[in-house]
Amino acid sequence: DVKLNSPSSLIGQALTEILQHPERARDALRVLLHLVEKSLQRIQNGQRNAMYTSQQSVENKVGGIPGWQALLTAVGFRLDPPTSGLPAAVFFPTSDPGDRLQQCSSTLQSLLGLPNPALQALCKLITASETGEQLISRLHQVLVQLQAGEKEQDLASAPIQVSISVQLWRLPGCHEFLAALGFDLCEVGQEEVILKTGKQANRRTVHFALQSLLSLFDSTELPKRLSLDSSSSLESLASAQSVSNALPLGYQQPPFSPTGADSIASDAISVYSLSSIASSMSFVSKPEGGSEGGGPGGRQD
Known part of the structure; x- marks a missing residue:
């Protein structure tokens, strides 16, 4: 029970539910990343006053798909029913115990960093839980070999071979x-x-794919496998990602500056092009020490 109810498992379960709706999943993930990053920004700035937005506003933005409530609850948001004339609200967390928000942000960035065909294929793959372990193992193997080789190893001229079972290959979404x-x-x-x-393969996209798979199929292993210690084969990528997490929302620089082939089909830039969401989703903050049932103390974007 402890394992099933751990924050990382709950995040994985919620994401699995969201990805059951491939046509709307990417937009929903963008909205959720915006809310998570907004929370991290407030925590880093030491803002302790209560802030909320309406549940209906979030529901509209994610396109009405399920899973968003479970995801936000798993990382510390509080969903309150309507009270005394106020609509049902989503209250932002004011702390991040166990780095749940950071972990969720990293996972959402990885999913959004995947090329769209990869995300669409992943939406099919998540229904077959037996796929996770083998794919995680193979992608990890590729990254370890990349780390052992030249820093900017040319994958086209020195390709890395991997093998998977025929059963896995035949599962819907796997070869795509x-x-x-x-x-x-x-x-x-x-x-x-x-x-x-092949020519289109690059280290960053494989890293995004591995982190996405770990969060969906093997939640309990996520912090362990992607630890930032010096022996990690993902050290440079993970540290680059942790830097991106510390930057304020809305900056136009992608988590990893795309150069050459690495920029192909990556959605990293659009992860942060969230100004339209920010401008149309209103957040209400309350003054320090104000009662949670009181009126709004001001707006914050």
């Missing part, structure tokens, strides 16, 4: 997912399929 990450098919055998990294 790997193709979208830049893997080329080499050989289909009776029991396994051999792939290699």
